[in-house]
Amino acid sequence: MAEDRRPYRRETQEHRREALITAALELMAEGGPQAATVRAIAARAGITAGLIRHYFQSKDDLTRAAYATLMERMTAESLAASCATDDPAAQLAAFVAASLRPPVMDGERVRLWAGFLHHVRRDPKMHAVHEATYLNYRDRLQALIQALPGKGDPAKARVLSIACNAVIDGLWMEGGTLSDSFAAGEMEQIGLSAIAAILNVPLPPPPPAPNSAEVP
Amino acid sequence: MAEDRRPYRRETQEHRREALITAALELMAEGGPQAATVRAIAARAGITAGLIRHYFQSKDDLTRAAYATLMERMTAESLAASCATDDPAAQLAAFVAASLRPPVMDGERVRLWAGFLHHVRRDPKMHAVHEATYLNYRDRLQALIQALPGKGDPAKARVLSIACNAVIDGLWMEGGTLSDSFAAGEMEQIGLSAIAAILNVPLPPPPPAPNSAEVP
DNA sequence: ATCCTTATTATACATTTGTATAATTAGCAG
DNA sequence: CTGCTAATTATACAAATGTATAATAAGGAT
Known part of the structure; x- marks a missing residue:
């Protein structure tokens, strides 16, 4: 059974970290600190939530x-x-x-x-x-x-x-x-x-x- | 079975609202907005959490x-x-x-x-x-x-x-x-x-x- | 004393949040 | 082409949060 899994591309650590930081800042600016949840940040950065902890030790x-x-x-x-x-x-x-x-x-x-x-x-x-x-x-x-x-x-x-x-x-x-x-x-x-x-x-x-x- | 329920005194609306506001401000000042949860506010104001919604329509x-x-x-x-x-x-x-x-x-x-x-x-x-x-x-x-x-x-x-x-x-x-x-x-x-x-x-x-x- | 209103407690609930872990697969080395 | 590494997805989980509702009793009215 081929479950359709989200396609993705591997990216450099620098690229991903930068995208996550940008996403976090945008969300905080728009909706305050409470709007910058790990899931929202990940979504805006174009990745799934779990990946955040792969590039940052914690939120x-x-x-x-x-x-x-x-x-x-x-x-x-x-x-x-x-x-x-x-x-x-x-x-x-x-x-x-x-x-x-x-x-x-x-x-x-x-x-x-x-x-x-x-x-x-x-x-x-x-x-x-x-x-x-x-x-x-x-x-x-x-x-x-x-x-x-x-x-x-x-x-x-x-x-x-x-x-x-x-x-x-x-x-x-x-x-x-x-x-x-x-x-x-x-x-x-x-x-x-x-x-x-x-x-x-x-x-x-x-x-x-x-x-x-x-x-x- | 006498379940021991928390004893309480009835207070005026003004007193309670003031206590809740003070508690909320103190908590926000100490730990930021995230620290001012309904439960923490109620605890500091000396009441249980449910009562907040009796005096304020929402958080x-x-x-x-x-x-x-x-x-x-x-x-x-x-x-x-x-x-x-x-x-x-x-x-x-x-x-x-x-x-x-x-x-x-x-x-x-x-x-x-x-x-x-x-x-x-x-x-x-x-x-x-x-x-x-x-x-x-x-x-x-x-x-x-x-x-x-x-x-x-x-x-x-x-x-x-x-x-x-x-x-x-x-x-x-x-x-x-x-x-x-x-x-x-x-x-x-x-x-x-x-x-x-x-x-x-x-x-x-x-x-x-x-x-x-x-x-x- | 007894009743009644409602302030108050206690409990339940659905949702969200950060985190942890297992399952996959992209992309490079051989 | 074949493996291998690790980047990535997917899923699970416990804790916390705002809200809603039922159960209780405080304190005044009668």
């Missing part, structure tokens, strides 16, 4: 990997924007603006991040990822600030970077969760003028947000 | 009530601090400082708030509570700003209140999740000087944090 293990991936992605996206110019003030402005518009400032991102908070508390490994990511982001911000004329003092720059980072995070959070309450581009403007005030330094207008039209 | 219904309670409590605590003086600048300073120290700035509070975010997205009632609470808080902040000398323009005050609110929220979030990374009182100081810079107005030092020693 928590997969969760950790997904969190690390998310945080690395967010930092990378923000950093990329500041590389287009050599002027320190313009770099800072681009960095801030990139953090306050899509895809970084986005409701799903905020909810995704929020959904991980409790895991971060409980799991030391996730706490380490959290702290490292935050400090990495803030250090980069501090470096941009120290590069400004007259802002070379590291101790002062640290305090300023904490404040500026808070402005960015707060606006990111509010813009993501209440996007209807703000006009397009309003968060970038507010963030830039607030940071210019905190630093007591003029900031040039940031590069415009890229349209959805891309090079083919 | 989601209880969750809604708990969220509303949390948000109202946080706003009230922040507002209370600003009533001790008549000077607008001092009121603002007290308001900001209260938001950036315990019990408002606290890791459990942040995680609690974060745990609700996904529910807020899905449930229109919770979204309404979220928006109302945020706007209420921000309106109060805007009122404090407009009371400052030379800051009477409502349109300008709105933008300033968004920025200041972002500073507060960002510092609240970071201070709550990474409390080890900051010295005691550091967040208040940073918040106050950042807001003073954004508003371009000097702010007096806020009232000191009340010690744990209380009037007997």
Whole structure:
């Protein structure tokens, strides 16, 4: 009796792990942590549930990997924007603006991040990822600030970077969760003028947000 | 056969609902949303699980009530601090400082708030509570700003209140999740000087944090 | 005292969840 | 072509979860 068994292809470990992480993040973003069950994740990744445990020791293990991936992605996206110019003030402005518009400032991102908070508390490994990511982001911000004329003092720059980072995070959070309450581009403007005030330094207008039209 | 049944006292509806809400919030704060099961909530509230559905139509219904309670409590605590003086600048300073120290700035509070975010997205009632609470808080902040000398323009005050609110929220979030990374009182100081810079107005030092020693 | 309402307990149930294990087969080595 | 390894499917399972309902008794009304 040939029972019809689901056909499949063997894939590399890297491919499968990546697909599982992507599926987990998507599901968490759409329906919250409770939506990311092993079965739902497996289905979206195109495999059956049992295979998850072949690539991750447990579901928590997969969760950790997904969190690390998310945080690395967010930092990378923000950093990329500041590389287009050599002027320190313009770099800072681009960095801030990139953090306050899509895809970084986005409701799903905020909810995704929020959904991980409790895991971060409980799991030391996730706490380490959290702290490292935050400090990495803030250090980069501090470096941009120290590069400004007259802002070379590291101790002062640290305090300023904490404040500026808070402005960015707060606006990111509010813009993501209440996007209807703000006009397009309003968060970038507010963030830039607030940071210019905190630093007591003029900031040039940031590069415009890229349209959805891309090079083919 | 006298089966020994758990003894109980009848309580008022208000008492029971309050106990259930408190229990749900505590459990969510300690172990995340997943820890707040109907059985765990009932146990902490001192009743059996079945009774929850006697006071709330469903678990989601209880969750809604708990969220509303949390948000109202946080706003009230922040507002209370600003009533001790008549000077607008001092009121603002007290308001900001209260938001950036315990019990408002606290890791459990942040995680609690974060745990609700996904529910807020899905449930229109919770979204309404979220928006109302945020706007209420921000309106109060805007009122404090407009009371400052030379800051009477409502349109300008709105933008300033968004920025200041972002500073507060960002510092609240970071201070709550990474409390080890900051010295005691550091967040208040940073918040106050950042807001003073954004508003371009000097702010007096806020009232000191009340010690744990209380009037007997 | 007795009855009655209903708050409360206790139990049952279907579903879902993470995990574990056996059965298959894809794809490469020989 | 033939085996062999392990990637993959399929199935099973115990625990947990939200919900529903029957049994009980607390406490006021009469």
